[in-house]
Amino acid sequence: MTNKSETLSFQAEVAKVLDIVIHSLYSNKEIFLRELISNAADACDKLRYAILTHPELAAKTDGFKVTVAPDKKTKTLTVTDNGIGMNRDDLINHLGTIARSGSAEFIKSLSGDKQKDMALIGQFGVGFYASFMVADKVQVRTKKAGDDSGWLWESKGAGNFTITPDKEAPQGTSVILHLTKENDEFLDPFRLRHLIKQYSDFISLPIFLKNDKQEETVNAGSALWMKNKSEVTDTQYKDFYQSISHAFDTPWDTLHFHAEGVIDYTALLFIPTKPPVNLFQPDRKSGLNLYVNQVFIADDVDLVPFWLRFLSGVIDTKDLPLNVSREMLQQTPVLQKIKQGLTKKVLAELKKRAEKPEEYQTFWDSFGIVLKEGLYEPSDVRDEVAELCRFYSTNGEELTTLADYVSRMKKNQEAIYYLTGSDLPTLRQNPQLEGFTSKGIEVLLLTDPIDEFWTNTFPDYKGKKFLAVQQAGAELEKLSDEKPKGEALSKEDADKLIEKIKATLGDEVKDVQTTDRLTKSPMSLVTGAGQMSLNLERLMRAHGQQTAFNSDRILQINPYHPLIHKMAEMEDPADYVRVLFDQTLVVEGEPVKDPARWIEKLTELLLK
Numbered sequence: 001m002t003n004k005s006e007t008l009s010f011q012a013e014v015a016k017v018l019d020i021v022i023h024s025l026y027s028n029k030e031i032f033l034r035e036l037i038s039n040a041a042d043a044c045d046k047l048r049y050a051i052l053t054h055p056e057l058a059a060k061t062d063g064f065k066v067t068v069a070p071d072k073k074t075k076t077l078t079v080t081d082n083g084i085g086m087n088r089d090d091l092i093n094h095l096g097t098i099a100r101s102g103s104a105e106f107i108k109s110l111s112g113d114k115q116k117d118m119a120l121i122g123q124f125g126v127g128f129y130a131s132f133m134v135a136d137k138v139q140v141r142t143k144k145a146g147d148d149s150g151w152l153w154e155s156k157g158a159g160n161f162t163i164t165p166d167k168e169a170p171q172g173t174s175v176i177l178h179l180t181k182e183n184d185e186f187l188d189p190f191r192l193r194h195l196i197k198q199y200s201d202f203i204s205l206p207i208f209l210k211n212d213k214q215e216e217t218v219n220a221g222s223a224l225w226m227k228n229k230s231e232v233t234d235t236q237y238k239d240f241y242q243s244i245s246h247a248f249d250t251p252w253d254t255l256h257f258h259a260e261g262v263i264d265y266t267a268l269l270f271i272p273t274k275p276p277v278n279l280f281q282p283d284r285k286s287g288l289n290l291y292v293n294q295v296f297i298a299d300d301v302d303l304v305p306f307w308l309r310f311l312s313g314v315i316d317t318k319d320l321p322l323n324v325s326r327e328m329l330q331q332t333p334v335l336q337k338i339k340q341g342l343t344k345k346v347l348a349e350l351k352k353r354a355e356k357p358e359e360y361q362t363f364w365d366s367f368g369i370v371l372k373e374g375l376y377e378p379s380d381v382r383d384e385v386a387e388l389c390r391f392y393s394t395n396g397e398e399l400t401t402l403a404d405y406v407s408r409m410k411k412n413q414e415a416i417y418y419l420t421g422s423d424l425p426t427l428r429q430n431p432q433l434e435g436f437t438s439k440g441i442e443v444l445l446l447t448d449p450i451d452e453f454w455t456n457t458f459p460d461y462k463g464k465k466f467l468a469v470q471q472a473g474a475e476l477e478k479l480s481d482e483k484p485k486g487e488a489l490s491k492e493d494a495d496k497l498i499e500k501i502k503a504t505l506g507d508e509v510k511d512v513q514t515t516d517r518l519t520k521s522p523m524s525l526v527t528g529a530g531q532m533s534l535n536l537e538r539l540m541r542a543h544g545q546q547t548a549f550n551s552d553r554i555l556q557i558n559p560y561h562p563l564i565h566k567m568a569e570m571e572d573p574a575d576y577v578r579v580l581f582d583q584t585l586v587v588e589g590e591p592v593k594d595p596a597r598w599i600e601k602l603t604e605l606l607l608k
C-alpha cells in the first residue's frame with residue numbers, strides 16, 4: 001500500500017444530485033445532521049450484527065455510540081461512530097455513486113424546476129450528500145472493522161473526491177464538516193442539542209454532544225416503538241417516521257400495536273401521505289425494518305405482501321434468535337406468521353379509514369395503484385382487498401366501491417362491466433360506452449396499467465365476473481328492451497358495405513362487423529375475444545415491446561347511423577371509410593397512420 005492520494009470523479013448522477021441538493025434544499029438544511037446520525041447508527045447496527053457471526057470483531061468495541069462534536073476554532077462539526085467503518089471500495093461505491101434503488105428514476109424525474117425538485121428530493125432522501133448544504137469541504141476518516149488501517153476521503157463536492165490511506169484512523173467513521181460561514185449556527189451546542197432531540201431522540205444507542213471537553217448524552221435512547229402508545233406524542237411519531245423514511249410528509253396513518261399469541265411482536269407502521277419515489281422499482285421491498293429485541297437485523301425482508309410495500313416502520317420480535325442468518329430469515333415460519341398478522345391489521349385499519357371517503361381518497365390517490373396489485377394474485381385476503389378498492393365509473397364523477405356498483409346493477413345484469421384506457425376524459429368519450437349508457441348500465445373506467453391484468457385474473461366479486469365492454473355480446477340485449485332509434489340497414493346492404501370497407505382498409509383490420517352497441521358513433525374499434533386490448537397494446541408499445549403482440553383489430557359499424565346508411569347507398573364510399581376510420585383511431589387514442597392523407601380527404605369531403 002502506498003501513501004499516495006488518488007483523485008476520483010463522482011458518478012455523473014452524484015454531481016447532479018449534489019448540485020440540486022446544495023441549491024434547493026436550503027430551507028431544510030438542518031436535516032444533514034439527522035442523515036449523518038442515522039448513517040452512524042446504521043453503521044453501529046451493522047457491526048453489532050456482524051459480531052454475532054464474527055465475535056473476533058468485538059474486541060475493539062466498548063459500547064456503541066455516536067458523538068457530535070462542534071469545534072469553534074476550526075469551524076468544523078464532526079459526527080463520529082464506532083460502527084462497521086468503510087474500506088476503500090466501500091468509500092468509492094457508497095460515497096462516490098448513488099447506488100440506492102430508485103436513483104436512476106429519481107434523477108430522470110428531476111425537472112429543473114426547483115420547487116418540484118425539492119419535493120422529489122424530500123421523497124428520495126439525500127443521505128450523506130446533505131452535508132454539502134452546510135459545508136464547503138467534507139472529510140471522512142474511517143477504518144473498517146477487522147482491517148489494519150483506514151482511509152481519509154475528502155471532497156469539496158465539485159466533481160471529484162480524493163482517497164488517501166490513513167494508518168491512524170480509529171475503528172469506525174468520523175465525518176468532518178468544514179462549515180461555511182453562513183452555517184456556523186451548527187457550532188452552537190444549544191442548537192445541536194435541540195436538533196438531535198428533535199430528529200434522533202429515538203435512536204437506541206447513546207448520542208453524545210461534545211462541549212469543550214465534556215460529553216453529555218442528548219437522546220432519550222429508548223426505542224420509540226417499545227413505548228406505550230399513550231407515552232408517544234403525534235410529533236414524536238411524525239419525527240420518527242420522517243427520520244426512518246427520509247421523508248418530509250406527515251404520515252397519513254400510524255399503527256402502533258403489540259401482538260401476542262403464537263408469535264410475539266411489536267409493530268410501529270406508517271402509511272405515508274405521499275408516494276415514495278422508488279415505489280415502482282422492481283426490487284423495492286417495503287420500508288419495514290426488522291429488529292430482534294431492539295437489535296436491528298435487516299431492512300430488506302418481506303414482512304408484508306408486495307401490494308403493501310408503501311408501508312414503512314419497525315417490527316420488533318422476541319421470537320427469532322439474535323444471530324438469525326439470511327437463509328434462516330427466508331425459511332422461518334415466524335416471518336410468515338408476522339406477515340399474516342400485519343396484513344390483517346393493515347387491511348382492518350384501511351377498512352376503518354375508508355368509512356370517511358374524503359380522507360380515504362388521499363390514501364387511494366397515492367397508493368390505490370399499488371393496493372390493486374393485490375387483486376392480481378390469489379391470496380386469502382383478495383376479497384378484502386377488493387372491498388378496499390375504489391373506481392371511477394360512468395355513474396357520476398366520484399369514486400365508487402364495488403359493493404355500490406353491484407347495488408346499482410340492472411336486474412338481469414350478470415357481469416361487472418369495465419373499460420380500460422389511458423385517461424379518464426378519453427375513456428368517458430369512448431363510443432364503446434354508448435350502448436351501455438343508453439341502457440343505463442354502469443361501466444367502471446380503469447386507467448392504471450395494472451387494471452389490464454387483474455381484471456383477467458380476479459375470479460369474481462360476489463359471484464359477478466368482470467367483463468370488458470368490448471367483450472359484451474348477447475347479454476347486453478337482454479338487459480333492456482329498448483331498441484336503438486331508427487331503422488337498421490338490411491343484412492344484405494350491410495354485407496355489401498362491409499365488403500367495400502374491407503377492400504378499402506385492407507390488412508389494417510382483421511374483420512368488420514355490425515354492432516348494436518353503438519348509439520351515437522358510426523364506428524368503433526375493438527380487439528378479438530380473448531386478445532389483448534388496444535390499451536394494453538399501447539402500454540406494451542410504450543415499453544418497447546410492439547412487434548411481439550398485435551391483437552386482431554375488429555371494426556364495428558353502427559347499422560342505425562345515418563352516415564352508415566349514406567355510405568351503403570354509395571357506389572364508392574372509400575373516402576368516407578378512410579376519414580371515418582382515421583377518426584375512430586383518434587377517438588380510441590391510436591396513432592393515425594397518415595395524418596396528412598386524413599386531413600386532405602377530410603377537406604375534400606367538406607368541400608363537396
Ligand code: ADP
Pocket residue numbers: 035039040043081083084085086094095100125126127128129173
Ligand atoms: P443511505 O444511508 O440512504 O444508504 P447515504 O448517502 O447516506 O445513503 O449513505 C450511503 C452509504 O454510505 C450507506 O448506505 C453506507 O453504506 C455508507 N455510509 C455512510 N455513512 C456511513 C458510516 N458512518 N459508517 C459506515 N458506512 C457509512
